[in-house]
Amino acid sequence: xxxxxxKMSMLKIISENKAxxxxxxxxxxxxxxEKPSTGSVYPLLKSMVKKGxxxxxxxxxxxxxxxxxxxxxxxxxxxxxxNYYTQKISGSISLANDTFNDLHVTLIDxxxxxxxxxxxxxxxxxxxxxxxxxxxxxxxxLEALQKLE
Numbered sequence: 001x002x003x004x005x006x007k008m009s010m011l012k013i014i015s016e017n018k019a020x021x022x023x024x025x026x027x028x029x030x031x032x033x034e035k036p037s038t039g040s041v042y043p044l045l046k047s048m049v050k051k052g053x054x055x056x057x058x059x060x061x062x063x064x065x066x067x068x069x070x071x072x073x074x075x076x077x078x079x080x081x082x083n084y085y086t087q088k089i090s091g092s093i094s095l096a097n098d099t100f101n102d103l104h105v106t107l108i109d110x111x112x113x114x115x116x117x118x119x120x121x122x123x124x125x126x127x128x129x130x131x132x133x134x135x136x137x138x139x140x141x142l143e144a145l146q147k148l149e
Contacts, residue, residue, distance in 0.1 A: 005122050006036055007044050008078055014054055015067045015075045021045055024065075078125050089117060092142070 006028070013019055013027050021041050029035040045065060048054045053071035056063045067075070124134055 005119060006040060007048070008075075008122055008125070010041065010044060011048060011053060011067070011071055011075055012078075014065050015072060018064050018066045020062050020064055077131070078122070088138070 009028055009031070010024050013024050019027070021038070024045075025036055025038070025041055028041075045054070045056070048071070049056055049065075051070070052068055053074055054065045055068055056065050058064075121134055121138075125131065
């Protein structure tokens with residue numbers, strides 16, 4: 001799993017319920033079928049604490065993480081951008097499918113095309129890249145695709 005995607009998944013999990021590192025590992029494994037290593041989870045938790053996105057409190061020898069107001073803003077921004085890009089990409093794929101189906105040409109399976117783009121956008125957002133920068137790149141890509149006609 002991509003580091004940025006894991007970080008945002010972890011933050012989303014913590015935003016839904018307080019959790020220990022072990023709870024997060026189990027939840028990610030349940031959701032994705034991939035069990036992240038402690039060597040990836042705990043450094044990400046430390047970095048999120050350092051950024052002020054989460055707060056860790058030790059209770060009976062276990063650190064329980066809780067989202068901060070700053071972390072809630074990050075989750076909200078990430079969710080908003082994810083929804084925005086999913087709608088844009090889905091609309092483009094739908095239009096392309098309609099166009100190519102009319103021509104009896106098979107379009108590449110949309111998951112092969114879309115998933116890497118969505119993962120990259122999520123990773124960039126998780127690493128603090130401004131949504132406006134991502135939007136400019138995607139807009140330029142769309143313009144370039146439209147010029148192919």
